[in-house]
Amino acid sequence: MHARLDPDVPRIAVLSAPSGSGKTSLVRCWVAPRPPGTVIWATLETDHVRRASFWQTVLTNAGRLGVLPATEAAGLVGDVDRASDVPELVAGALRRRGPLVLVVDAHERLRDDSAAVDADLVRLVQLCPDLKVVVTTRTSTGLASPGRTLRGEVELLTAADLAFTEDETRELLTTFADPAVAASAADLHAATDGFPLAVRAGILSLSRAGSAPGTPDWRSLVAEDLRVQLGSGATYDLVLATCLPPYFDTDLAIELTGTTDVKETLAELEWNGFGRWIPFAPGRQVFQYVESLRTAMLADAAGRPAPQQARAAKLAAAWLHRNGNFETAFEVAVAARQYDFAGRVYASLLASDPDTITTGRFDQQLVSIPRSALTQFPALALGRGLACHRNPALLGAAADFFRIPAAWTGPRLPDMGPGEVMMGHTAKVASLRVLGRFDESARAAHQALAYFDTIPDGEQHHVADLGATLLRHLSYSLFQDAQVDAARSAALRAISMSTRPESLNHTAVYVVGFNALDGRSADARAARGHVDPEAWRPGQDRTYGNALGRIGQAALLLDDFDLTASIDEYDGCRFATTSEFWPFVTWTLMHARLGLGQAATEAHRVEAALARTPAPPGTADSLGSAAVRSALAVLWLAAGNRTKAGPLLRLRTRYTGQVAPAVVLARLLAGEPAEALAALPRLETRPGHTNRSLAALLTVGAAAAVRTGLPETSAALLDRVLALVGPGGARAHLMYLPASDLAGLRALAGERGDAGLRDYLAGPVPDCITAETLAASLTPQERVVIAALAHHPTRAAAAAALHVTENTVKTHLQRIYRKLGVNSRDAVIEKAIELDLLAPR
Template identity: 25%
Template sequence: MTGLGDDGSSAAEPLADPHGDPFLRTRFAVPARPVTYLRRERLTGHLDQGLRTPLTMVNGAAGAGKTLLVADWAERLDDGLPVAWFTTETAGDGPGMFWAYLLRALHAVGVPLPDGIGFPADANRVSPALQARLAAGLSGRERPVVLVLDEFDRVTAPEIAEQLEFVLHHAGPGLRLVLVTRTEPLLPLHRYRAAGELTEIRGAELAFTPDEAAELMELHGLRLPPAAVGALVERTRGWAAGLRLCALAAGESQDPEGYLKEFEADRSAIADFLLAEVLKRQDAATQDLLLRVSVLDRFCPGLTNALTGRDDAEAVLARLSRDDAFVEHLGHGLYRLHPLFAEILRAHLRVRLPGLEPELHRRAAAWLRRSGRLAEALGHGAAAGDWEFTAGALVDDLAIGQFFTGPHSDALAGLFSRMGREGTGAAPELVRAADRLARRETDAGLTHLRRARRELAEYAEYDGPADAAAARLSCALLEALAARLAGAPERAEDAARAAGELREAVPGELLERHPELTALLLDHLGSARLWAGRFEEARAALSTVADSAPEAATALPREDSLGRLALIDYLDGWLGRAERRAREALAETERFGLPRPSGSGVGRLVLAAVAVDRDELGQAQALLGTSAEAHPALRDPVLEAGRALTTARLHLARGDPGAALEAVEPEVPADAVSPWARGQTALVAAAAHLAEGRTETAAELLREVPDAPPACAVGAARVRLVTDGADAAVRLLDRARPEGRAGPAVTVRATLVRAQAADEAGDGARARRLVARALAEARRERLRRPFTEAGPWIRRYLGTAPPPAGRRTPGAGPSPRPDEPPPPVVEELSGREREVLRRLALAMSTEEIAADLYVSVNTVKTHLKNVYRKLSVNRRNEAVRRARELGLL
C-alpha cells in the first residue's frame, strides 16, 4: 500500500503524524466503561438501527453519557463489522492532521486501504485524491466499516467537514459514520434527514428515565422507592453525570434515601460532601481560586489571574483538571467547573467572602472587554449591576445594532431589561432608546435619544474621541430608525449624512466587526426614501444591503431590504420580478432561522399583493395574515400602507367595495405624505366608488393626485372612459404613456382600457387585437385580475365568437342568437368544474390551470371532459361560448 507501512518507508504505514510526532494510541482506543455503567437497551437498539443509514449522530451535553454509550455498543457488535475509533481531541487540527489520524484509525482495525492513497505530509492540507481513493476503496467493500469520531465538536474547520461528507457520500454502503458531538456538526444534516439517511440520538433521548435511574442507583448499591427516584431525576433532569454524582454522595451516607431527600430540599448535604471531599482537600490558595472562578461559566488562566490577583493559574488549573477535581479542560486553554460543583462553590463564596461576588463580576467584565469578548463582558457587567460600564461597553464597541438583528438580539434585550433607572450618561440613554425603538415605542425612544444627545453635547470627550464617535454614530443609527418609523424621510437623510461623517472617526476594525450597523442604517435610509417615493434612490441604498455577503448579523436588514426592493418592483408593475425578490427575502429568513416575528413581513406582503393580481385570493389572504408578524422595529408606514392597500384590493377582488373603502379610509400616520401611498390609495378608493356607480367621486379622487404615476393615470383613464367617453380616455393614456414607464401589471390594464375604448367606438377588430395583446403580455406574469375587473364587455373577446356588427350599449354582453337557443344544461357543473371553466375563459393552458389550482394536469383534463359533456360541446372555445350564453361566466 503506497505511502503506508510499519517501517516508515514510502510503502508502509508511518508511525508519525505530519508534524513528525508519534501517533497517540489513546486517540484510537475505545474508552473503558466503569463497573457501575448501566447498559440501556433502548439506546443500543437505536444505534443498531443506525447501521441502516450512512450517518449516525449522538449529540448531547457534556456528561450526558454519549461516549460510554457508543463505546459499549461498538464493543458488543457481534456481526464481525470492523469498528475504527478516533477521538478528535485537538480542536486546532488541520485537514492533513485529521486525515492522517483517520487513516491510522482504519489501519489499526485492519481495514485495508487502497494502493496509492498516499499519506498527508502537510498538517494543514490534504490532496483531494486521498479522499477520492479512500471513498472508492470503501465503496467496494462487501461489509461496511463503522467509523466512530468521538468529540467531533472539536472539528471546527469547514474544509474537514466538506471532505468527510465527500467520502461518506461516495463510499456508499461501505462506510457507516458515527459522530459523537456536543454541537451540531458542520455536515449538511438537512439533506441526510430529508433522504432518511440520518439516525439521531440527542440529549432528550440520552436522559435517564426514572426506571433507568433506579437501575443505576442499584448498581451503586442504592435501593430507592419510585418517588425518591422520580424526585432525583427531576432535580438532575436525567443528566447521567449528575445522577452518578448523587449516587456517589448518597453512598457515603448511612441513610441514602434520607440523604437524597435532603439534597432535593436544599442540597446542604451534597454541598458538605463535595466541600469536604473536593474543596477542603486543596490548599488555601487553590480553594480561593475555585471559589472565585465559580462565578464564571468558563475560564482561562488569564481571566482566572484577573480574579485572583495571581499569576500561577495556568499550572493550578492544569493540575486540577488532571486530578479530576471537577475542573474540566475544554481545549484551547479553556476550563469549566462541573455544574453542581459550581453551584455549591457560589453558595460557599457568599458565606465565606460576602460582598465579593459583584466585584468578581466587575473584574471579569473588564478583562473580557479588553480581550474582545463583548457578549461575556456584558453578562458579567450586568451581574455586577454596573450599568454605566455595561451600556458603555456595548456602545463603545459599536454593537448597538445587535438590539435589532443577529443571534444575540433577544439575549441583549433581556439583559438590559434589568437596567431600570440605575445607569446614567449617554450610553445608558442610547441603550434605553434602542430598547424602546426595538419595540416600536417611538415617542419614548425619541425622549431617550434627546437625553443622549444632551449628554454627548455636554461631555464632548466621551471616554476619548474614538468612543465619542462610536456613541454619536450609534445615535445616528437610532435617529435614522426613529425617522423611518415616523415616516420622516428628511430626518432619515440628515441622520445618514451625520453617520457618513462619523464613520471616518471610528476605527475601521469596529465597522468590520459590526456589519449590522451599516446594513441597518442603509435599510432605514432606503425605507425612508421608499416612503418618500424616491424609488431609484431607495433602490440604491437597499441594493447595497441586499447584495452584501449573507451572515447572521445582517440577516434581518438583508431580508427587509430584499422585501422592499420587491415592493418597488410591484409598485412599478413587475409582478414576476417582485415575486422572485420576495421569495429571496423569505429564503434569507429561513437560511438563518429567523423566528417570527423577527422578519420584516414585507416579502410576504408583496407575495400577497401579487396573488391578488393573479386572482389567487385564498393564498393572498393567508400571506396577508402572516405579513403582520413583523419585527416591531420594521413596522413602519411603508409596511402599514402596503397592508392596507393589499387588504383593500383583496376586498375589491371579492366584490366588496364597501370593505375596500374601510380598509384605506384611515390614513397611515406619518410626518410626511407618501406620493405613491397617496396615489395608490386614491386608485383603490376610486375603483371601489366606480364599482358602486359613484363615477364623479372616483374621478375627483384621481384628479386630486398630483404628478400621477402610471398606475393612477391608467385608473383615471378607466374612470374617464365612463364619464367622458372613449376619446377622452385614450387622450389621457396618450399623454401619460404608461406603456413605456411601467411593467405588465400596469401596461396590461392600459391596453384593456384602450380595448374597451375601441369596443365602445364600435371598432371590434381593434378591440380584439388589443385584448389579444393584453392576454399575451399577462400570460407571462400569470396576471388575471385585470381581465376579471374589466367588466362584461371583454367576454366576447375572450372567446372565438365574432363581435356583433355596429355599436352596442356599453357594458351589454352578447345575446344568444334567436334562431339557435342554447340547449339546457342537463347536469349542473360542480364547484371545481366552474373554477376550471373560469380559468378556461382567461385562455389559460391546461398546465397553468393545474398549477393555479394545485392539482395534477390529469385532474384538470378530467374536469374538462366533464365540462364538455355537461355543456354538450367538444372544444375549449365552444365551452367558453356556451357558458357565457347560459350565464355561467
C-alpha cells in the same frame, strides 16, 4: 451510579439533591466517554430563566458542540420566540441525528417556567426516540413526580442515592488521605451521612489534623463556605479573578489574572472539588466552579476596586461574545454596568439576527439599564422601548424610551467607534419612525447616511453586516417618506456590504419590496434573484426579516391578478398584523380582496382596524398610511358607498399623491369624466407619488379621456404609464376601472396596433367596480325605511315605528329593490350592512 443512568429506558433521568451532592460531577463523568457530537450540555447560568431562553441555550450549545450545524442551530435560536410548538421545532432538528443525550444542568434556575419546560422535555423524548434527557436540580421537580417514577417513565436519583456509603467513605480516605486517618471512616460517615461535600471537607480536615477529629473541624469548613478553604494566596486570587463569567477557558483565565500559571491551579481546584471541566465545543472544554463557591466569590468580587471590576466584566463579556454566548455576554456587561460594551453587544445581536428586535429575548437585561445610561447609548434606549412596546402593560411607557434616541444629537463618549455612532444614528431614525414622526425620521436617515460617507473605506469593512443592517433601517424610513429612489439606493449599498448569505437575503428583500410597491416589477424580480432560499434559517422566510420580501411578492402576484396566492403569501407570518410593515401588508390584502369581490367586507375590516386604540403600527402620516386610506376609498367606491369614500378623498396628508387615483376614480364614477381629466395635471404634481400611484392616476385618466371622446389624449396617457412601469409592471390598478371603461382602453390599444399596450391591458382583470354609485341614489326616506326594516321583524312593525301605512313602506321597498338590485327583505338588509347604510348619520 453510571449503571442507573446507562439504560435507554426510561429516557429521562433526574438527579435531585442539594448543592455539593456531586450531581454535575457524576453526569460529567458519565458522558465523558461518548463520541463528540452526541451530547448537548446546557448549564443554566442565571436565575429565572425563561422557557424561550432555555431552549435557545439548548440549541446554541447543540451548535457549539457539533450536534447540529452551527448555522442551523443559530437559525433555530431565532425561531424559538415565534414557534407555536417549541418541542416539535427542536425535535425536527434532533430526531435524525442518531442517539443523543441532552444534559440540563441547574434545572432549578427555571423557577416559574419549570413546569412549562418539564412538559416540553417530556414531549421532546416522545418525538425523538433516540434522545435521552438527564436533569440535575437542587430542588424537587414535577418532571420526577411520583406518577412518572412509579410508571417507570423517569429514573430519579436523590441525595440518598448520591451519598457515599461507609465503605466508599473508607475507600476515599484510604485513597486520598493519610493512611493513618483511614480508621476514622466510620465516624466521618456517621457524622456526615455520606454527603459528598461534607465528606470532602472532613477528609481535608482529617488530613491536616493527622488523626481522628475531636472537635469536628470539617463541620465549620462546610458551614463557613468553600471560599474559606481557598486561603488567601494565589488560588484564592485566581478564583476571585475568574468567578464573574459562568465558565471560562485557560486563555480567559490568563487574561483575567495576568499570569500564565493557571493550568496547574485549575487542576488543583478540580481535584479538590471546587469546579469541573464541562463540554463546550468539539475537543474543547471550559472550567465551571461549583455554584456555592462561585456565589460566595461573586460577593467578594463585588468589593474589589471599581476599575478591577470593570476590567473583568469587559474581558468576560468580550470572551463570551467571541464565543457566541451573546445573551450571557450582554447580561455580564449590563450587570457590571459596562453599558458601553453592552451597547456594542446589542449592535452585534441586531446584525447577526434582525429578528432580535421583534422578540423578548433580552428584555430582562434591557429593563435593568438606568435611564442615565440610555441617553449615552441610544441603541439600548431603542431596545428598552421595544421591550416595553411588546408588553401591553408597559405600552404607555414605550414612547418615553423611544424619545431618548429620537433626541440623540451625536456621540456622548469620545471613544465611540464608527459602528457605535452609526448605531446611534440608526436608533434615532428607527425611534422617530416608531413614534410616527416619519418626515423627521427621513431627515435623520439622510444625516446618518452623510455620517456613513465620512467613514474611511478602510474602516467600513469593520461594520460590514452591522452596516448592512443599519442601512436597511435607513432605507425604510426614506421609503415611508416617499423618497423611493433614495431608499432604493441605500438598500443597494447595503447589499454590497452584506458579507454572509443570510445578511444578503435580509437586505435583498428590501429592494424586492421597494421595487414591487413602486411598480417596477422587472427590477423587483431581478432583486429577488439575489435571495437564496437555502440561506434562510428554518422558518425565517416568514419572519420580520423577510417582511418586505413577502410584501413584494404579494404585490407582484397582484399585478398578475393571482389574488388568492397574493393573500396566501402571509400565511403563518406574525409580522402581518404586529409589525411596522402593517400598512403595506394591508394595502396588498385590500387589493386582493377587492378583486375577489369582497370590497365592502374588507373596507369594514380595515376601517375598524384604523379606529382601534392604539392604532395599528405604522399608521401615522406616511406613504404607507396614505396608500391604505386611498385603497380604503377605492373599496368604498367599489361597494357603491360614496358617502364613506368622501372624507378619505379629502385626507390631510403630506403624501396626497397616494390619494390622487381615488380622487379621479370618484369623479369618473360620478359621471364627470371631463372634470376628472381636467384635474389630472394638478393631481400629478401632488407630493408623495410613487411610480405605481402615478401609473394608477394616468390609467384612470386615460379611461376618462376615452369617455370624453379624446382617444389621442388617452393613448398619450397610457404611453406615459408604460414609460413609468414598463409593459410587465404595475397594473393592479386596472381593477379600479368599470368593465366598460377597461373595454374602451383595450379597443383603443387594438386600434393603435400597440402590442405592448395590448399585453399590458390584457390580463385577467376581475370586474370589481360598478359604473354607478348605488347608495348615492337612495333618498333620505328610503334610508330611513331600510333602517326600520333592520330593527323590526315585519313590514307592518316597521310601518308602525315610522308612523306611516304599510302600503307606504311597500312602495318605498319596491324602489329600494330596484336601486340596490335585490328582490327580498333579507337581501336589502344584507346590502345595507355591506354599504354601511345603517350607521347613524
